[in-house]
Amino acid sequence: MTSKKHSFIWLPILIVVVLLGIIFYQAWQRKEQSSQQASGNQLEVVASLDSYGEMAKAVLGNAGHVVSIIDKPNMDPHEYEPTASAAKQFDKADVIISNGGGFDNWSVNFAKQNDTAKHINLASVYHYKDGEDGNNEHFWYKTDVTTRLTQKLAETYGELMPAKKAYFEKNARAYQNKAHKLIDWQHSVKQHLKGKSLLATEPVFNNTLLALGAQMEDTNFAQAIEEGDDPTPTDVREWHQLIDQGKIAVVIDNPQSTGKLATQGVDYAKKHHVPVVKARETKPANTTYIDWQINQLKALDEALQK
Structure with missing residues (x-):
């Protein structure tokens, strides 16, 4: 009776040891x-x-x-x-x-x-x-x-x-x-961008823009679009007022964004003769990362000098 009792105690322990051994062996195999x-x-x-x-x-x-x-x-x-x-x-x-x-x-x-x-x-x-x-x-x-x-x-x-x-x-x-040619373009655009106020339908391009000295306005509008929400009426009014007051140099639009209010915001900018520059979230086909970034900076630089 005692022998059977000991067997029942040791059996689960033995199973755990065997399973641990299999796990460690598989991990070792993958490493090898x-x-x-x-x-x-x-x-x-x-x-x-x-x-x-x-x-x-x-x-x-x-x-x-x-x-x-x-x-x-x-x-x-x-x-x-x-x-x-x-x-x-x-x-x-x-x-x-x-x-x-x-x-x-x-x-x-x-x-x-x-x-x-x-x-x-x-x-x-x-x-x-x-x-x-x-x-x-x-x-x-x-x-x-x-x-x-x-x-x-x-x-x-x-x-x-x-x-x-x-x-x-x-x-x-x-x-x-x-990538030096990309960095050269960054330096060039910085001269025209510093201190300028911009709007964006989404904050996709912001890491570049902020590093080059741009002032991003109405950021709640862009954040709402990125999160799949509608900007509030207050955000939409601010977008319109900034454009009406002539404070916006360029609007940055993510062409992959499909929000109705984002499209309306871009249309409002175009109607009031504010240049719109496209900045994508994913790399276009048949181009390198460096060329993609340079092409966007070229478009931004041209827009800033209009």
Whole structure:
């Protein structure tokens, strides 16, 4: 009787030990596979956005493969539903690049499930805190992102493949050199933008605009549109009054926004001869990140000088 009693006590413990052993073994296997990939000179990298994927590919060079999940202009990162194919990409990744800040939670969640991958989260890179004044989660519009992200990528790849560290650093510098023409345009636009008051249908472009000295007005209007709400009548009146008083140099419009009040706000600006410049949330097809940003800055600079 006593022997049977002891058996009942030890059996659950034995089962727990066996299960823990299986879990640790599987984790060890995944780590080994990741190490083998690295030692085989091939890294698998997944980026939530193709702008980040472009930089990831430039730094990685011939040392692996990069997949961008949001890789078409009409894909909405906020509403994106991950596919089984995307899940597999995240599962086998050695490096995962997410925007963070609530923008691509699906990417952040997949990264948490892959405990062997290195995770670069732009929200962490920029010390983003939700709700803080002036914080904006559209980090690809940060004026120094081409430097910050490529440096972080070179560092991360170098940790996984130490023998290629110098190669990754060289690639990062090469991309940063390409981005000099973008930085030159930022400096040029800053001369015409500083101190000017602007309106925006959404705060997509704000990280660039604020860094270059613009004063963003009626920000509650833009925030409401971004969150899928209607601006209040007070916000709409303020939009009209600022334009009527001649205080607005340019209106920034996200062409991917479909709100009725946003469209009416843009129409009101055009009717009163206020230039409207488009700033998208996702990269257009058949262009590079650098050229996309330069084209938007060119359009803004031209509008400011009208």
